[in-house]
Amino acid sequence: MKAKSPEDSKTIQTDFVLPADTNSLNNLFGGELLARMDKVASIAAIKHSGSVVVTASINNVSFGEPVPNGSILTIEAKVSRAFTTSMEVFIDVWKQNKTHPEKFKVNEAIYTFVAVNRRGKPVKVPKLIPQTDIEINRYDAALRRRQLSLVLAGKMIPSEASELKAIFD
Ligand SMILES: CC(C)(COP(=O)(O)OP(=O)(O)OC[C@H]1O[C@@H](n2cnc3c(N)ncnc32)[C@H](O)[C@@H]1OP(=O)(O)O)[C@@H](O)C(=O)NCCC(=O)NCCS
Numbered sequence: 704m705k706a707k708s709p710e711d712s713k714t715i716q717t718d719f720v721l722p723a724d725t726n727s728l729n730n731l732f733g734g735e736l737l738a739r740m741d742k743v744a745s746i747a748a749i750k751h752s753g754s755v756v757v758t759a760s761i762n763n764v765s766f767g768e769p770v771p772n773g774s775i776l777t778i779e780a781k782v783s784r785a786f787t788t789s790m791e792v793f794i795d796v797w798k799q800n801k802t803h804p805e806k807f808k809v810n811e812a813i814y815t816f817v818a819v820n821r822r823g824k825p826v827k828v829p830k831l832i833p834q835t836d837i838e839i840n841r842y843d844a845a846l847r848r849r850q851l852s853l854v855l856a857g858k859m860i861p862s863e864a865s866e867l868k869a870i871f872d
Contacts, residue, residue: 706830709781709838712747712792720774720798731770736796736810737761739778744792744814747780751790752828754818759789760852761814768809774800783838784845788825789817791845813848 716739724735741758748756770776776798783793796810818828833842847866853859854867861867 704827704829706832707751707782707785708832708834709783710834712751712780712782714743714747714750714780716743716778718776720770720772720776722772725772728769729772731772731774731776733766736766736770736776737764737812739776740764740780740794740796740812741814743778744780744794744812745816747782747792748790748816748818751782751785751831752816752818752826754820754826754828756790756816756818757823759815759817760856761812762791762848762852764810764812766810768798768807770798770809771800774798777806781838782831783813783833783841784849785828785831786849788819788827789815789849790828790831791815791848793841815849815852 720731724731726732745756778794778796780792780794782790784791792814794812797806798809799806818826820826833839850859850864850866854861854864
């Protein structure tokens with residue numbers, strides 16, 4: 704399988720925040736943002752793997768800033784590391800509105816997807832070779848996040864989490 708770069712999976716969605724997407728404060732509802740990010744990130748994972756993918760875990764989401772009704776929301780996703788059948792996807796989110804006419808970063812999130820066959824069984828994915836400094840940083844940290852996610856899901860014993868020894872020892 705030919706190795707790929709994060710750029711190969713880059714996926715960008717730009718869309719409005721409309722009244723039906725908001726909470727009672729007229730800001731974007733968190734669940735709506737989670738769903739939009741899941742769609743964009745899953746397309747990035749499909750581009751990398753060439754397979755059907757399922758969301759295995761959401762490893763981190765931080766809602767740093769409210770996103771008011773009427774804002775333009777840009778979601779960018781790229782695969783940040785590929786393991787055997789799983790891929791970590793890093794998502795960056797920006798808003799633009801009257802207060803912030805330039806793109807303003809509001810959110811980051813990290814999702815993990817698993818490539819599967821028609822029967823839902825995991826299948827191998829190509830390796831990822833990071834290119835830029837930020838891609839290399841995200842690639843390096845992905846192993847620690849994978850171990851934390853697996854420990855929290857009860858799929859890895861903390862003593863086997865080599866990258867997390869400082870936390871669990
Ligand atoms: C994700 C899923 C395919 C994993 O299947 P499985 O039989 O448990 O397979 P494995 O334990 O061999 O794990 C497969 C890969 O997923 C990874 N994985 C599983 N759970 C994970 C988690 N919580 N966090 C991070 N990675 C995880 C494993 O590390 C492994 O990765 P690797 O092959 O790169 O080493 C399966 O649990 C599933 O289908 N879940 C439902 C997915 C779904 O419906 N998502 C939408 C939610 S509404």
